[in-house]
Amino acid sequence: DTEVTQTPKHLVMGMTNKKSLKCEQHMGHRAMYWYKQKAKKPPELMFVYSYEKLSINESVPSRFSPECPNSSLLNLHLHALQPEDSALYLCASSQETSGGPNEQFFGPGTRLTVL
Amino acid sequence: AQKITQTQPGMFVQEKEAVTLDCTYDTSDPSYGLFWYKQPSSGEMIFLIYQGSYDQQNATEGRYSLNFQKARKSANLVISASQLGDSAMYFCAMREGAGGTSYGKLTFGQGTILTVHP
Numbered sequence: 001d002t003e004v005t006q007t008p009k010h011l012v013m014g015m016t017n018k019k020s021l022k023c024e025q026h027m028g029h030r031a032m033y034w035y036k037q038k039a040k041k042p043p044e045l046m047f048v049y050s051y052e053k054l055s056i057n058e059s060v061p062s063r064f065s066p067e068c069p070n071s072s073l074l075n076l077h078l079h080a081l082q083p084e085d086s087a088l089y090l091c092a093s094s095q096e097t098s099g100g101p102n103e104q105f106f107g108p109g110t111r112l113t114v115l
Numbered sequence: 116a117q118k119i120t121q122t123q124p125g126m127f128v129q130e131k132e133a134v135t136l137d138c139t140y141d142t143s144d145p146s147y148g149l150f151w152y153k154q155p156s157s158g159e160m161i162f163l164i165y166q167g168s169y170d171q172q173n174a175t176e177g178r179y180s181l182n183f184q185k186a187r188k189s190a191n192l193v194i195s196a197s198q199l200g201d202s203a204m205y206f207c208a209m210r211e212g213a214g215g216t217s218y219g220k221l222t223f224g225q226g227t228i229l230t231v232h233p
Contacts, residue, residue: 041225042223042224042226043206045221092160101148101150101167103165105162106152106161106162108157108159
């Protein structure tokens with residue numbers, strides 16, 4: 001299984017809603033990532049989990065809250081978002097082996113619209 | 116300063132012809148990795164090819180090859196025999212530091228939109 005899955009595919013939420021994005025991988029990867037991507041722009045790193053511990057937070061506002069319940073799952077909890085948070089949210093995972101390419105495998109993304 | 120530069124916002128190629136997408140990078144770290152990803156309009160980022168800074172030979176994966184010129188700090192992607200399905204956004208990315216210690220932080224270029232004409 002060389003797949004990263006993300007749910008939901010599309011999400012529309014109001015600024016007062018609370019929602020969660022889910023990501024799952026069964027490749028035994030030990031690092032998982034959340035990215036935010038605006039149209040025609042490169043992905044921007046938000047968070048990195050390594051061995052289920054948060055290792056990088058790229059100064060993301062607290063209305064985004066990541067969670068890694070186990071090595072296969074990654075969640076992104078959303079609360080009180082702003083319209084400018086509308087974007088494609090991509091999850092990725094990678095092996096973390098010393099000397100290896102450790103390429104990141106991406107999921108299909110969740111297209112989020114904040115009204 | 117930009118760490119990854121892709122100077123071609125858009126490229127056009129005729130089906131079955133080869134095309135080169137440019138990428139230059141900037142790092143003082145002797146250990147780094149360079150990646151190319153393809154992103155169709157559906158949104159998923161697809162890993163294409165990898166080149167490590169210590170690799171002596173240019174990487175190849177099927178119709179994809181990476182023209183790695185270390186002294187010039189360039190890592191151009193060559194797609195041979197273009198197909199209509201190659202139409203997509205292409206991102207060059209760099210990971211600095213030895214594997215296992217840098218937590219996989221990728222720096223992406225701005226991307227090149229490739230359009231393949233029949």
